[in-house]
Structure formats: C-alpha cells, structure tokens
Amino acid sequence: xxxxxxxxxxxxxxxxxxxxxxxxxxxxxxxxxxxxxxxxxxxxxxxxxxxxxxxxxxxxxxxxxxxxxxxxxxxxxxxxxxxxxxxxxxxxxxxxxxxxxxxxxxxxxxxxxxxxxxxxxxxxxxxxxxxxxxxxxxxxxxxxxxxxxxxxxxxxxxxxxxxxxxxxxxxxxxxxxxxxxxxxxxxxxxxxxxxxxxxxxxxxxxxxxxxxxxxxxxxxxxxxxxxxxxxxxxxxxxxxxxxxxxxxxxxxxxxxxxxx
DNA sequence: ATGGTTGATCCTCAA
Numbered sequence: 001x002x003x004x005x006x007x008x009x010x011x012x013x014x015x016x017x018x019x020x021x022x023x024x025x026x027x028x029x030x031x032x033x034x035x036x037x038x039x040x041x042x043x044x045x046x047x048x049x050x051x052x053x054x055x056x057x058x059x060x061x062x063x064x065x066x067x068x069x070x071x072x073x074x075x076x077x078x079x080x081x082x083x084x085x086x087x088x089x090x091x092x093x094x095x096x097x098x099x100x101x102x103x104x105x106x107x108x109x110x111x112x113x114x115x116x117x118x119x120x121x122x123x124x125x126x127x128x129x130x131x132x133x134x135x136x137x138x139x140x141x142x143x144x145x146x147x148x149x150x151x152x153x154x155x156x157x158x159x160x161x162x163x164x165x166x167x168x169x170x171x172x173x174x175x176x177x178x179x180x181x182x183x184x185x186x187x188x189x190x191x192x193x194x195x196x197x198x199x200x201x202x203x204x205x206x207x208x209x210x211x212x213x214x215x216x217x218x219x220x221x222x223x224x225x226x227x228x229x230x231x232x233x234x235x236x237x238x239x240x241x242x243x244x245x246x247x248x249x250x251x252x253x254x255x256x257x258x259x260x
Numbered sequence: 261a262t263g264g265t266t267g268a269t270c271c272t273c274a275a
Contacts (some may be wrong), residue, residue: 009275010267034275036268061268062275112275120274152275206275207265250266250275 001071001098001260002026003105004239005148005221007033007204007251011064014249015043021242022050027255028070029096031107031148035064035089042066059089065107065149069096080108082130090127098260103229104138108149113170121170124152128179135183135224144229144260147188150251151222153180155190159219161202171220189230191223191256192238201238204251212243221254232259 004027008014011032022030030052035042039058047054052068057078067073073094080091093106108131113124131147138145154172157163166172184190192201202217211217225233236256243252 013267034267062273114275209264247266 001028001096001103002255002257003029003031003103003146003148003223004253004255005031005033005107005150005223006253007109007150007221007249009034009036009249009251011035011037011066012041012043014247015046017242017245017247017249019046019050021239021253022047022052022068025239025253025255029105030068031105032066032068033064033107033109033150035059035066036061037064055092055094057089057092063089063109065089065092065109067092067094067105067107071096071098080127080130080134082133083126086127101144101260103258103260104141104143104145106134106138106145106147106149108147108151110150110152112152113176116168116170116173124170125175125179128176128183132179132183132186135188136186139187139226142228143226144232144258145226146191146229146256146258147183147222147224149222150220151180152220153177154218154220155180155193155222159201161216161218166218171218183224187227188224189227189233191225191230191233191236192219192254194230195233195236202240203238203254205243207250221251223254223256225256229258233257234259
C-alpha cells in the first residue's frame, strides 16, 4: 500500500495538478493539507472520478485536511483531541483496510507558529503536545499507523539547505525540534530518513526569492510510522519534480510503501 | 534594510 502526504496549498487552485499526479502516481492513500476550502466547495467529483473515496475536514479560507483512498475509508475521526476550543481544521484520521491487515492513517497539518516567540508559537507548541498525546495512544494499540503530514518542523540541520536561516524561525527553533523529537522518541520511525540516511531531502521551497531555482529547500513534511508499520516499510521517497511543474504548490508529495 | 510570492476573501491575512 502506497501512502502519500501532500500539502496542496489550495485544493481548488491546484485541482489539475492534483488530478494529473493522482493519475500518474496512483497512490493508494493520500493525505492532503492546506485545502483552503470548506467541505461544500471541495472538488469531490473530479477526485472520485479517479477512483478515490474521500474523507474531508475543511474550513473557510485556511487550513483543511483530507484523506483520499482507493480502498474503503473506515472509522473517520475529525479534530485533534485535547482542546475542545480549538476549531482549526488540522487533523483527520481513519482506518484503511489492506490485503493483509489495516493501517490507521492520521493526516495532520501542524501550525506554522510564526512569528516566534508569540501567541502563534505558543499555539504551535501546545498543538505538538496534543499530537504527542494522540501519538502515545496510537502506539498503545500496537498496530500499523502512520502520522502523515506537514509538521512544520525541520528535524535537523541536514534537513535544510541553509539551516542558519531557520534557527530563529518557528520551523527551526530548538523548542519545535524538541517537540518533534519527543514524538519520535516514543518509538516512531521517520519513513524517509530511515531509508535515506545521508540524502539531501527537501519537501518545501518558498515561492519567494527564487528558492526553488537555488534549491533553497527544507524538509518539513513527514511520514512517522509505528513499529508495526515500520516493520512493513519497503520504500519511501519525495516527488521532487512536482515543484518544477506549472502552478505548483510550495510543497511536494512525500510517500512510503507498506506491505499491508 | 527591504522586498520578493501565492491563495482565499474581503481590500488583509496566513503562509
């Protein structure tokens, strides 16, 4: 089962790019972030026509996440637990049955957190703490699960072309990195890094200042696997060429292959 | 030091 994550940066503005990629790459499951669309205006038909079932958690103008799957989508849950007052659409999870067993797929869009320090950075760190709590509960189930999405955290210096440029940014600050490490240290595996330990891997290039042309990228989109999922990992990668297409997102898809 | 880009919605904000 091939599972991909893609921060689409506006699903309506990016519909033709998304449909082209779905038809070419044919991922079994896709986690989308930054829909910037309400449920009612989400382009369901075009995606359903390509053979995908849909579970959407949208919001007006900002955020928004969705799971697309060629297989059935079961037991959908919307919203990250831990704060009933949080109405930002940043989390959707569901079970996808495979040929041998099933996988719990969690699609997440972590807060950007800039400017830091400040209230937005506080919200980011509080959200990451809630993510850790959910990640802990998932581990206790001892089943294959994937945390897939835009974590808005650069894990280590080697995950940025110019790490020094991000040292004070919410995406690269030590507090953000520590929050991600706390989740990894529970027992999660970085599906990209575990198979590509020494590779230059970026998933985001800013629209500004010719970041793409200069390969001034960062790796902030991640696939974290429970041990039961990591045991079945056979391949992973970054669909880098997507950044060079017409009207691209500023992110590209990341994917992994699980024997499920 | 500034400005550079994009999308969605309301003439600004979030990224």
